Amino acid sequence: MKVNEWCMYCGECAGVCPRSLIEVRESCLIFNENECKDCRICIQVCPVQALSKEE
Numbered sequence: 001m002k003v004n005e006w007c008m009y010c011g012e013c014a015g016v017c018p019r020s021l022i023e024v025r026e027s028c029l030i031f032n033e034n035e036c037k038d039c040r041i042c043i044q045v046c047p048v049q050a051l052s053k054e055e
């Protein structure tokens with residue numbers, strides 16, 4: 001997962017991940033990519049379009 005500079009670390013993406021794979025720190029997000037099922041709910045809920053999938 002790629003996080004751009006618009007991220008404000010609000011934690012919304014972490015709150016919706018069905019597998020709780022996102023950890024929000026003060027100025028970074030940590031993704032447990034290995035467990036990610038690519039549902040992209042986190043991308044959809046981000047209010048500032050800060051997330052994208054690394055292809």
Ligand code: SF4
Pocket residue numbers: 003006007008009010011012013014024045046047048049050051
């Ligand atoms: S929902 Fe968007 S702005 Fe909020 S922490 Fe996640 S990536 Fe950052």
Ligand code: SF4
Pocket residue numbers: 016017018019020021022031035036037038039040041042043
């Ligand atoms: S794509 Fe789905 S499973 Fe992967 S981190 Fe985002 S919400 Fe979680």
